[in-house]
Amino acid sequence: MDFLLASLIDGLLLGFVYGIAAMGLTLIWGVMNVINLSHGPIIALGMFGVYYIFSALGIHPYLALIAVAAGGLLLGGLIYFVAVHRVIDAPHLSTLLATFSVNMIIIGLGTAAFSASPRNVDFTLGSFEIGSITILGTRLVAAILAMFVTGGLYLFLYKSRYGRYIRAVTDNRDAAELMGVPSVRILALSFGLGTMLAAISGGLIATFFPFTILAGGSYELKSFVVSVLGGLGNPVGALLAGLILGAIEGIIPTVLPTTWVPVLEFVLFILILLFRPQGLFKTKSS
Amino acid sequence: MGMLEIRDITSGYGEVQILWGTTLNLEKGDLTSLVGANGAGKTTTMRTIMGLLKPWQGSVWFDGQDISNMSAHEKAEIGVVLVPEGRQLFTQMSIEENLEMGASPKRARPHIQRNLERVYAMFPRLKERRLQKAGTMSGGEQQMLAVARGIMAEPIVLMIDELSLGLAPVLVLDLFQTLQKLKSEGMTMMLVEQNVQMALAVSDYAYVMAHGKVELHGNSRELAKNEYVRKAYLGL
Numbered sequence: 265m266d267f268l269l270a271s272l273i274d275g276l277l278l279g280f281v282y283g284i285a286a287m288g289l290t291l292i293w294g295v296m297n298v299i300n301l302s303h304g305p306i307i308a309l310g311m312f313g314v315y316y317i318f319s320a321l322g323i324h325p326y327l328a329l330i331a332v333a334a335g336g337l338l339l340g341g342l343i344y345f346v347a348v349h350r351v352i353d354a355p356h357l358s359t360l361l362a363t364f365s366v367n368m369i370i371i372g373l374g375t376a377a378f379s380a381s382p383r384n385v386d387f388t389l390g391s392f393e394i395g396s397i398t399i400l401g402t403r404l405v406a407a408i409l410a411m412f413v414t415g416g417l418y419l420f421l422y423k424s425r426y427g428r429y430i431r432a433v434t435d436n437r438d439a440a441e442l443m444g445v446p447s448v449r450i451l452a453l454s455f456g457l458g459t460m461l462a463a464i465s466g467g468l469i470a471t472f473f474p475f476t477i478l479a480g481g482s483y484e485l486k487s488f489v490v491s492v493l494g495g496l497g498n499p500v501g502a503l504l505a506g507l508i509l510g511a512i513e514g515i516i517p518t519v520l521p522t523t524w525v526p527v528l529e530f531v532l533f534i535l536i537l538l539f540r541p542q543g544l545f546k547t548k549s550s
Numbered sequence: 551m552g553m554l555e556i557r558d559i560t561s562g563y564g565e566v567q568i569l570w571g572t573t574l575n576l577e578k579g580d581l582t583s584l585v586g587a588n589g590a591g592k593t594t595t596m597r598t599i600m601g602l603l604k605p606w607q608g609s610v611w612f613d614g615q616d617i618s619n620m621s622a623h624e625k626a627e628i629g630v631v632l633v634p635e636g637r638q639l640f641t642q643m644s645i646e647e648n649l650e651m652g653a654s655p656k657r658a659r660p661h662i663q664r665n666l667e668r669v670y671a672m673f674p675r676l677k678e679r680r681l682q683k684a685g686t687m688s689g690g691e692q693q694m695l696a697v698a699r700g701i702m703a704e705p706i707v708l709m710i711d712e713l714s715l716g717l718a719p720v721l722v723l724d725l726f727q728t729l730q731k732l733k734s735e736g737m738t739m740m741l742v743e744q745n746v747q748m749a750l751a752v753s754d755y756a757y758v759m760a761h762g763k764v765e766l767h768g769n770s771r772e773l774a775k776n777e778y779v780r781k782a783y784l785g786l
Contacts, residue, residue: 438638441623442634
């Protein structure tokens with residue numbers, strides 16, 4: 265029983281990190297109806313960012329996250345202007361191909377630069393025990409930071425001028441433009457925020473799991489499951505769905521072999537698409 | 551020279567040309583109306599003036615400045631504001647947030663409080679419901695909000711596309727009275743209307759559009775007496 269509880273808590277803590285990764289994906293979809301297929305490699309770049317800043321410069325991984333976040337924001341803006349902007353009004357296939365190309369470019373350059381061998385941020389916060397349950401320090405801190413990031417995103421979207429502009433462009437781009445909102449810059453900012461969230465989640469994951477340049481792929485798939493579960497375009501839903509996925513990942517291995525985890529996750533994905541395509545949580549527009 | 555001049559504009563969607571050389575001139579402080587049948591190109595004219603559609607040829611001038619190549623948000627910044635057809639509200643935002651969005655241009659931000667009081671005085675209904683989501687309001691209330699949002703932008707030229715569409719006549723009269731008030735404050739306005747009789751009654755000058763061109767223009771009172779206009783547009 266304790267073992268089950270420990271696994272559940274472990275999974276939930278991880279779920280917060282999945283949540284912010286999925287928020288990045290779902291934010292971009294919500295604002296500009298683009299499915300960002302470069303999401304995974306950006307998660308991996310976040311991992312490498314924390315790894316190199318820590319191992320080469322000796323800067324604490326959680327401080328390195330600030331640089332990774334800033335880098336993610338700028339990289340996202342760059343990807344928007346280079347790859348997405350000119351196809352933003354084209355059919356979905358064009359934006360899928362554009363972001364997939366970015367995906368291939370990052371993986372190609374990343375493999376050349378970092379090779380495909382696994383890395384590991386050599387850093388630990390130890391663990392502590394509550395009763396008979398052991399919690400890994402890095403996971404707890406990752407969950408807490410993910411909560412702060414979520415809170416920050418909420419405050420930004422609902423309390424700041426630029427957050428209001430993002431919501432306005434999401435709602436009606438032409439009308440926002442007519443009210444004086446520079447919508448192209450707002451789209452670039454939104455794309456930047458989406459990739460920033462991906463990079464932060466990667467940086468957090470790197471503090472407790474080993475990784476390669478290809479590691480982002482599986483987290484990208486999880487982000488899709490989480491986004492759909494939470495209702496595509498709904499950031500709050502993404503966080504809650506991240507927790508659900510984390511809990512599933514924690515509990516399944518206690519009763520079934522670990523290899524069943526992705527199988528059951530994607531069965532869930534298909535069931536949601538079939539029976540509740542709007543997501544588990546009511547989105548604001550429904 | 552007018553406050554806003556549209557010189558010989560051609561424009562359209564993709565390969566389809568809609569405007570075939572439209573020329574309009576809005577005198578400072580006037581309420582000008584643009585009337586014509588459905589499909590005459592009125593909304594396309596508005597979208598081209600604002601830059602939501604790129605003009606193929608011709609130019610747009612504001613206060614002696616060529617603004618043909620400005621994007622819509624830059625035009626809003628300098629005071630050229632359109633209340634678009636079909637209201638185009640931010641349906642997920644509250645009424646007050648929609649009004650705050652209206653005050654996005656830098657020139658409008660310092661006056662946000664004064665303008666809020668002003669539009670709430672014009673449309674008390676909006677004040678009562680200011681925390682309600684815009685998408686849940688009735689058509690008439692949404693139209694009030696669309697006009698109020700436009701006023702929040704502190705416009706120098708305010709253009710309103712289809713003010714009266716789908717509204718009860720009593721409400722239309724109310725809205726027209728609001729426009730008269732804005733006019734008396736010196737605002738330059740253009741009203742795009744399918745309701746020709748109403749438009750000619752409230753405006754100083756009018757343009758009649760057909761097939762992507764200006765067919766007739768003149769003093770509104772005189773146009774209302776014009777034999778052709780009476781037959782073709784007023785059904786008299």
